[in-house]
Amino acid sequence: MRIRSARTLPVAAAVAATVTGSLSWAPTASAQSTDPTPSASTSLTPRNAAEPETGGVAILKKDPGGDVLAGASFTLFDSAGKEAANGKTDAQGKLAFTDIAPGVYRLKEISSGSTLHDTVDDQDVIVIPGTDTPLTIVDPFKSASLLLKAKDDKTGKLLAGSTVNIGSGDTTILMLTTGSDGTASGILPISSRTGGTFWVKQVKAPTGYEIYTSAKTFKAKPGDPVTVTITNAKKTSGTTPAPTSSEKPTTTATAPGDTASGGTAASAAGSPTTGAGSSPTADASDRATSKAAAVGSLAHTGADVSPWLVGGAGLLVASGIGTIVAARARRSGSDATTLAGED
Numbered sequence: 001m002r003i004r005s006a007r008t009l010p011v012a013a014a015v016a017a018t019v020t021g022s023l024s025w026a027p028t029a030s031a032q033s034t035d036p037t038p039s040a041s042t043s044l045t046p047r048n049a050a051e052p053e054t055g056g057v058a059i060l061k062k063d064p065g066g067d068v069l070a071g072a073s074f075t076l077f078d079s080a081g082k083e084a085a086n087g088k089t090d091a092q093g094k095l096a097f098t099d100i101a102p103g104v105y106r107l108k109e110i111s112s113g114s115t116l117h118d119t120v121d122d123q124d125v126i127v128i129p130g131t132d133t134p135l136t137i138v139d140p141f142k143s144a145s146l147l148l149k150a151k152d153d154k155t156g157k158l159l160a161g162s163t164v165n166i167g168s169g170d171t172t173i174l175m176l177t178t179g180s181d182g183t184a185s186g187i188l189p190i191s192s193r194t195g196g197t198f199w200v201k202q203v204k205a206p207t208g209y210e211i212y213t214s215a216k217t218f219k220a221k222p223g224d225p226v227t228v229t230i231t232n233a234k235k236t237s238g239t240t241p242a243p244t245s246s247e248k249p250t251t252t253a254t255a256p257g258d259t260a261s262g263g264t265a266a267s268a269a270g271s272p273t274t275g276a277g278s279s280p281t282a283d284a285s286d287r288a289t290s291k292a293a294a295v296g297s298l299a300h301t302g303a304d305v306s307p308w309l310v311g312g313a314g315l316l317v318a319s320g321i322g323t324i325v326a327a328r329a330r331r332s333g334s335d336a337t338t339l340a341g342e343d
Contacts (some may be wrong), residue, residue, distance in 0.1 A: 005081035054099045056132040057085075057107070057125055061093040063117055063139055065193060068093030071113025072139070076125070077106040088113070102126045110256055112139045116193060116222040142223035144188040144195075148180045150206060153231040158182025162230055168196055177204075188220055195221030200228050 049185050057076065061069045068089075075086040076097055084105060085097040105128055109119040117139040125133060150162030166174040166188070176184040190196060197219050205211040209232035220226045 039192040043161055051104075053129040054102055055102055055127040055129050056096060056098040057105075057127065058134045059089065059095040059097075060134070060136045061089045061095070061139065062136065063114075063193075064141060064191060069110075069112065069114060069117065069139060072137075073110040073113065075108050077101070079104055081106075088111075095130065098132070102127050102129045102159050107135070109137070109139075114139070116141055118142045122281060141193065142188045144190055144220035145225045146174070146176075146186045146188045146220070147227045148176045148178060148184040148186070148200075149227065149229045150248055151184050151231050152209075153233050159206040159209065159232060161204070161206040162202060162232070164202045164230060166198060166200045166228075168198050173262065175203075178206075188226065189221060191221045192324070193222065195219055195224070200230070202230050202232075205232050209233065271343065289324070 002193045037074065040232045047105060049236075059074060061072045063069055070089055070091045070093060071084070072089045072093075072095075074095060075221050076084045078225060087095050087097070104124055106122055107125045108122045112119050118141070118171075120137055125135065127133060146166070148162075148164060150159040151157065158178075160178055160180050162182075163175065163177040165172045166176065166186070168171060174186045176186050178184045188198065195216055199217050201215040202212040212230050212232055216228070216230070218226060218228055
């Protein structure tokens, strides 16, 4: 309506001037100045709104030995789980995500890019405006998969209940016990590109078997499958029990002259003498003792002593007879003397 009234006003003024002859153009000018133009109204609003400042993430990828790893793949997710960026590390092990809106993101390693290395767990990353957040990520070496077997050393039968310790140096890393199938499995961490040397020692044998007392060593490399076998021998069942306190050894009687029983020919020969005390008996005893000493440790049957026993017995018999005869002779002489006195 204003625009329309501003356009009809000069015509009315001209008519009035013709009638009165004294109308000015001032109202026309003031009417035009009060109506703003489109260009004047648009100049009051900024042409471009201020854009938010962005940030980034700078990744450096290494292994436990300090070597950089190329070809590792990463993906960056926003708080809603939507992919914000992805890429792979270059030959220097570096990867940069740029022009990322500020906020908290989730970084996921998709692949280590190496057959020897494993990936790391997901982690949160904070993107700060105007800054590239630095991250150094170390990929561990892949663990070795260990399979333990326990077997009978004769038949090869798998045995349950074998418990072993597995370690390196002075450190025990794993303790495994074979199950009903005679096997057990575990994960063996590896800290070197070339692998390491480990030991296994049995601490409990299967039931009915002797424990394997020696320690065995083996080697394992990153990502390798390793099998370790422990063999056990059965316990012996025919051992002779040790004698108890009631089971004492007994001494058996032996024939005279049997040196195996601890006796000597001299003791055997001396036992019959009851008081005769004849020298032949002593000589026979001495000779028997000398004979036994000369034989030494050879086995004796008693046959070599028998002649001396027989001879000694004969001398004793002869001595006894002589004594009896002498006694009778003395008695006879005494009786004769008595008779002569009476006469």
